[in-house]
Amino acid sequence: MKRNKHIRGNRRSGMTLVEIMIAMGIGSVLLGSLVSVTQSSQDAYQSSLRPLELETRARRAVADIVDELKGINVLSMWDEDPTSVFGVNRMKYRHVTGIDANGALVSGVENRLQWMRDPQELDDDIDNDGDGLIDEGRVVLTRDEGGPSERQVVLCHGVPELMEGELDNVADDNGNGMVDETGFMLRRENALVTVWITVEGMGGDGRLVQRSVETSVRLRNGL
Ligand SMILES: [Ca+2]
Ligand SMILES: [Ca+2]
Ligand SMILES: [Ca+2]
Ligand SMILES: [Ca+2]
Structure with a gap:
């Protein structure tokens, strides 16, 4: 009886070893699948975050620009004509600091x-700096331009050469009234200035993602 028991015990050990090897094989496959699924989930998560991150960046920049412009009056704006229907992507201005x-x-x-x-x-038309974006730019605020304390602040990076939905074809492809406009534009109607920003970046799936924000700010008028 003892011998039979011993034989059965050895048989159980052999089977267990085979089972362990099979289990290890299955485990490796399952682990590989799990890693693959986890990686896919991470990629999907990153892809879903990218548009949100871009929109947040655009909204912050627009908020900074609104803060900057609401302290000026209509007459302090000059440089290129901001009332042009085509808008401008650069403007010079002064803040009113007081009354003499x-x-x-x-x-x-x-x-x-x-x-x-x-x-x-x-x-x-080439991505020279290797960040996946082509001919991109940034919105820059220069304080005291040409003066002794001139300094530049980048308000937003990843701003494309053309606004979202626009092609370089002398036509208004995105229907906003401006032709072949850049990713940052300003346009004034009386005391109301409208600001547009498009921000772009590479999504987790390697495709270009763009998000655009538009807002208006009312300038101090009549001063
Ligand atoms: Ca680039
Ligand atoms: Ca380039
Ligand atoms: Ca347009
Ligand atoms: Ca166009």
Whole structure:
């Protein structure tokens, strides 16, 4: 009886070893699948986050620009004509800093908002700086332009050469009244300035993602 029991025990051990090997094989396959699923989930998660991140970036930039412009009055704007139906992607302006003894407005230093191409990027339909974006730029605020304390602040990066939905074809493809406009534009009607920003980036699936934000700010009028 003891011997039979021993034999049965050995048989159980052999079977267990085979079972373990099979289990290890199955486990490896399952683990591989799990890693693959996890990676896919992470990619999907990253892809879903990308548009949100881009929109947040665009909204922050627009909020900064609104803060910047609401302190100026209509007459302090000059440079290119912001009332053009085509809009402008650069404007110079001064803030009103006070009123002198004669009741005249006192203006501060000259500032500028503009779209500028990224420093390592050329206008050549090629991604020169290797970030996946082609001919992209940024929205830059220059304070005291040409003055002793001139300094530049990048309000938004990843701003494309053309606004979302626009093609370089001398036509208004996205139906906003402007032709072949850049990813950052301003247009003024009386005291109301409208700001547009498109921001772009590469999604987790390697495709280009763009998000656009539009808002308006009412300037101080009649000063
Ligand atoms: Ca690039
Ligand atoms: Ca380029
Ligand atoms: Ca357009
Ligand atoms: Ca166009």
